[in-house]
Amino acid sequence: QVQLVESGGGVVQPGGSLRLSCAASGSIFSINTMGWYRQAAGNQRELVAEIGGGGGTNIADDAKGRFTISRDNVKNTVTLQMNSLKPEDTAVYYCNARGVITWATWASSDYWGQGTQVTVSS
Numbered sequence: 350q351v352q353l354v355e356s357g358g359g360v361v362q363p364g365g366s367l368r369l370s371c372a373a374s375g376s377i378f379s380i381n382t383m384g385w386y387r388q389a390a391g392n393q394r395e396l397v398a399e400i401g402g403g404g405g406t407n408i409a410d411d412a413k414g415r416f417t418i419s420r421d422n423v424k425n426t427v428t429l430q431m432n433s434l435k436p437e438d439t440a441v442y443y444c445n446a447r448g449v450i451t452w453a454t455w456a457s458s459d460y461w462g463q464g465t466q467v468t469v470s471s
Contacts, residue, residue: 351375351451351460353444358465365469366432371444371462373425378455381448383420383427387440387467394443398429411437434469442467 357369373380384399384407398408398418406418415434420427427444444462451458 351377351446351449351458353446353460353462355442355444355462355465358442358467360468360470361434362471363435363469365434366430367434367467369429369431369442369444369465369467371427373446373449373460376452377425378450378452379448380422380425380446380450381457382446384445384447385418385427385429386443386445387438388443388464389440392440397442399445400427431467434467436469438467438469440467441465 352374353371355371361367382399382401385397386394387397388394396409397412398416400406400418400420415432417430441464443464447459448457449460
């Protein structure tokens with residue numbers, strides 16, 4: 350069974366930085382796309398940033414210039430470096446992996462992490 354475990358969330362002051370990390374574990378052959386979504390209280394879950402297997406990225410407009418995403422295809426990890434954080438960034442951040450192929454099934458599946466809380470407040 351594939352699991353995604355997030356870390357790095359916490360409380361930070363406006364203008365501060367956080368680095369979120371996500372590690373995918375299990376009998377994984379490959380992962381197509383890894384990314385981060387967030388869901389603020391009362392809102393729908395939205396894409397923050399994603400990165401394909403070849404390194405191509407897609408970043409939400411309000412995160413461009415502040416957030417960067419990277420991945421390690423050997424360790425099956427993805428990180429989100431968040432700088433210049435704003436109170437509006439407060440949300441639960443979820444790691445996502447799409448197009449995951451395992452050694453056992455050789456079938457493509459998608460997975461979500463449990464989420465990590467990011468709170469930006471003075």
